[in-house]
Amino acid sequence: MDNDNRFVTGLDVGTENVRAVIASINKDGKIAIVGFNEGKSAGMRKGIPANLTGPAESIDRMLGDAERMGGYDVRSAYVSINGSTVISTQTEGMIAVGAVEHEIDVEDLNRVEDIAVSGRIPANRDVLDVIPLEFALDGQGGIKDPLGMAGARLEIRANVVSALTPNCENLKKATQTADVQALRLVPTAVAAAKAVLDERQKENGVAVVDLGAATSSIAIYEEGDLQYVGVVPIGSNNITNDLAIVLAIEPELAEEIKTRFITGDFGSNKSVAIKVGKHGERTFERKEVEEVVKARLEEIFTEIRKKLKSAKYDQRLPEGIILTGGGAKMRDIELFAKECLEASVKIGVPKQLDGVSNAVSKPEFAVAVGLAMFAAEDVEYQAPIDKKSKKSKKKKSGSGGLFKKLFSKF
Ligand SMILES: Nc1ncnc2c1ncn2[C@@H]1O[C@H](COP(=O)(O)OP(=O)(O)O)[C@@H](O)[C@H]1O
Ligand SMILES: [Mg+2]
Structure with missing residues (x-):
């Protein structure tokens, strides 16, 4: 090692x-x-x-x-x-830094960031990150990095990411x-x-949507910076639950139908029946199953689009939308997402x-x-x-993990 x-x-x-x-x-x-x-x-x-x-x-x-x-x-x-309590808030702040010939230093930057946060974010929220989007010196905006620049009045526009404490x-x-x-x-x-993103995508404008089990989480980037985060409290498990209810089946069977038989290319599959169970003993009509899935997916993407709209990025993302998370494993989901979001959609995998x-x-x-x-x-x-200390406090329970390889290479 x-x-x-x-x-x-x-x-x-x-x-x-x-x-x-x-x-x-x-x-x-x-x-x-x-x-x-x-x-x-x-x-x-x-x-x-x-x-x-x-x-x-x-x-x-x-x-x-x-x-x-x-x-x-x-x-x-x-x-x-x-x-859904993870949100971003765009704030502004301004400080006087002294004489015109004063050079902006790190202390000034910290101070103006503090001003942009204090009083703007409710006390029951933890600030997770402050992303400076733009600075202005003596009223002149568009400055990315004012460190060392001269000026008497420093202003900031920032994106503050917070969650309930x-x-x-x-x-x-x-x-x-x-x-x-x-x-x-x-x-x-x-x-x-x-x-999953590269610098060019973040520069041009792109959103990542992580489709989880119970949440769909959004992050929007432009000009290299995080512009927005938001969470829709609906996810891929809602599809499973809908199937279980509508088809009156156990959630395990609904999950199997969703993960094995559904594609985002609705209506294209010519087989009319879905057969599940060990010996294919349960049969469901594909059209009925697809309708249930499609309705829920449509709701998820509609809610996502509402968030994009509220952030003023609906149909304004040149690099499109990148889907991650377990929910993005549904075959061809990008096709349906594209239709609902009216944007280019791709599946994202780690670099x-x-x-x-x-x-x-x-x-x-x-x-x-x-x-x-x-x-x-x-x-x-x-x-x-x-x-590992000889007396690790941890009790090691269970064994059913999927751990593959560790350290042996190093
Ligand atoms: N092949 C698949 N097709 C469709 N959905 C899938 C597939 N594989 C996993 N999922 C769904 O992904 C969700 C889990 O995603 P994951 O990102 O692990 O969730 P979380 O991070 O919220 O715990 C579950 O709803 C699961 O059914
Ligand atoms: Mg996840």
Whole structure:
């Protein structure tokens, strides 16, 4: 093992699934994915912890497998935060910096950012990020980086990303219960965007929509900056539930129908019957099934479009919309999404990195990979994985993970 390597962990706590990606960063800053795992989530409702023990146990179980194989203990992570209380607010602020010949320094920037946040964001919200969109000096706007420039009055236009404090606190508590310190909370769609977008897309204008189990999370980029985040509290599980209700079948069967037989190219499949069950003993009329799925998908995309509209980006995204998350695995879903959103739509998978990157090159791993990539940029992220102490507090329960490969290459 190369001792110069740093290790970081991205932890995606979803409503249906928890996922982790462990990456090593060498002294040149190159990232390699060295471990990953996924498991069923518990105690999460619409992206938000509904209790502490459910998420903690699922995180513990999922990481336990990874740690056992690698002989390492994950102690801290960048963690995804989701739910409709995750929002962005565009704010403005202004400060006087003194004489005209004063050069703008870091302190001035901090001060003007503080002004843009204080009083604008309700006290019951945690500020997750402040993204300066534009500065103005003495009334002259369009400045991206005013550091070192001369001026007497500094103005900022910023995008403040926040979430309700209780949700943030409970998420941190849940990971802490699993002995993992949440170093930073990153909105689900922002994390996914980190993994799947390139700079050109962010510059020209693009949205990432992470289709999760109970949420559809949106992040919009333009001019290289995050312009908007929002969450629609409907997801792919709603489709399953609708099928279960309308067809009067168990959710497991509804899930099988959704994942195996539905494509976003509605009406194109010539077979009229869907046969499920071990011996194909249950038959459903395809038209009826498709109608149910189509109605719910249409609702999801309509709600997404409403958010794009409210952010003033509807049909204003040259690089289109990139879908990630488990819900994006529905075959040809981009065709139906394109029709509903009237924009170009593609499926996003994490960029190629070193290590076992291929294994996480899937839409549902975008969030965890993005979190690890953010963590990799954090130079203060120290020793997240220690050689396992002999007396690890963690109880290692369960074994049914899908952990594939860890550390053996390094
Ligand atoms: N092949 C598939 N086709 C359609 N939906 C799928 C497929 N695979 C997974 N899903 C759906 O993706 C959702 C889970 O996505 P995921 O991103 O893991 O959720 P979360 O992060 O919210 O826990 C579930 O609703 C599941 O049914
Ligand atoms: Mg997800």
